[in-house]
Amino acid sequence: MSRPSDGRLHTMELGAPAEEVVDALMRDGAVIVRDLLSAHVVDAINAEVQPFVDAADPDMRHLNPGVQYFHAQTRHVSGLAGKSPTFATEVMIHPLFSALCDAILGPSCARYQLNLAHLLERLPGAESQFWHQDELVWNLVPEPKPELQVASVIALVDFTAENGATRVFPGSHRWETGRYPADEEAVAAVMPAGSAIIYLGSTFHGGGAHTGSEPRRGVHLSYTLGWLRTEENNYLAVPPETAAGLPQQCQEVLGYAVHDAIERGGGYLGMLDMRDPIDLFREGWPGAPR
Numbered sequence: 634m635s636r637p638s639d640g641r642l643h644t645m646e647l648g649a650p651a652e653e654v655v656d657a658l659m660r661d662g663a664v665i666v667r668d669l670l671s672a673h674v675v676d677a678i679n680a681e682v683q684p685f686v687d688a689a690d691p692d693m694r695h696l697n698p699g700v701q702y703f704h705a706q707t708r709h710v711s712g713l714a715g716k717s718p719t720f721a722t723e724v725m726i727h728p729l730f731s732a733l734c735d736a737i738l739g740p741s742c743a744r745y746q747l748n749l750a751h752l753l754e755r756l757p758g759a760e761s762q763f764w765h766q767d768e769l770v771w772n773l774v775p776e777p778k779p780e781l782q783v784a785s786v787i788a789l790v791d792f793t794a795e796n797g798a799t800r801v802f803p804g805s806h807r808w809e810t811g812r813y814p815a816d817e818e819a820v821a822a823v824m825p826a827g828s829a830i831i832y833l834g835s836t837f838h839g840g841g842a843h844t845g846s847e848p849r850r851g852v853h854l855s856y857t858l859g860w861l862r863t864e865e866n867n868y869l870a871v872p873p874e875t876a877a878g879l880p881q882q883c884q885e886v887l888g889y890a891v892h893d894a895i896e897r898g899g900g901y902l903g904m905l906d907m908r909d910p911i912d913l914f915r916e917g918w919p920g921a922p923r
């Protein structure tokens with residue numbers, strides 16, 4: 634990108650051409666897209682996830698005790714695509730995310746895939762997360778890395794500075810290795826419900842401290858290269874029995890489609906019985922024998 638970031642967090646409307654959103658994302662490392670989801674979609678998702686949110690334990694144990702506090706005082710619902718059909722069909726395959734992933738991840742893979750989809754309801758009193766780069770889960774990928782991730786936090790209630798709106802550090806995706814953000818450089822992604830803060834895997838960010846009184850509900854959604862191991866095991870989060878009932882594009886994004894790099898001189902990844910699982914779905918799998 635030739636133009637440098639001005640260190641501010643810019644806001645765009647949903648109708649903005651995808652190329653302009655890509656441009657802003659590559660320049661600043663983060664951008665807010667207002668009204669990505671209609672009020673109707675937000676309401677439908679909120680209703681579908683409510684039983685799971687009610688059942689979530691804010692003291693849920695994490696695999697790594699060292700990051701236990703990262704999601705403390707948070708009702709955490711993972712595997713959202715298997716729990717909210719509206720999320721799967723209206724958000725996970727939203728045309729804007731598809732366009733961003735095609736442009737940013739497309740050059741380094743034959744198809745992109747979902748990395749994870751979690752609902753994070755951060756509760757009053759939740760402390761600020763440590764500032765981090767989501768792509769560090771793949772820190773074993775040698776430098777220079779291609780773009781590994783398109784990530785987002787989507788507001789399902791209004792995000793305010795008080796209720797712990799995601800903090801981002803515009804321009805941090807271009808910082809020299811080893812530079813760590815100072816708290817005063819953080820910019821709060823203040824935005825109404827239905828809007829999204831979209832950022833790159835290399836952009837520093839984190840959930841802000843929750844000093845308000847009402848839960849802050851958001852969806853943490855990210856995508857990665859189709860050949861890279863995903864953070865969430867999406868085949869278990871959305872097993873074939875559930876994926877079979879979703880549109881083909883959802884099945885593909887969930888990672889069921891083979892990663893076909895034949896045209897680029899590579900091979901197939903993700904076959905079953907030497908076939909593309911998407912074809913098996915079409916033939917009635919997993920209900921029908923294969």
Ligand SMILES: O=C(O)CCC(=O)C(=O)O
Nearest residue numbers: 753786798799839840841
């Ligand atoms: O909840 C947020 O605002 C950010 C969450 C986040 O960055 C993460 O879980 O990696």
Ligand SMILES: [Fe+2]
Nearest residue numbers: 765767838839
């Ligand atoms: Fe994060």
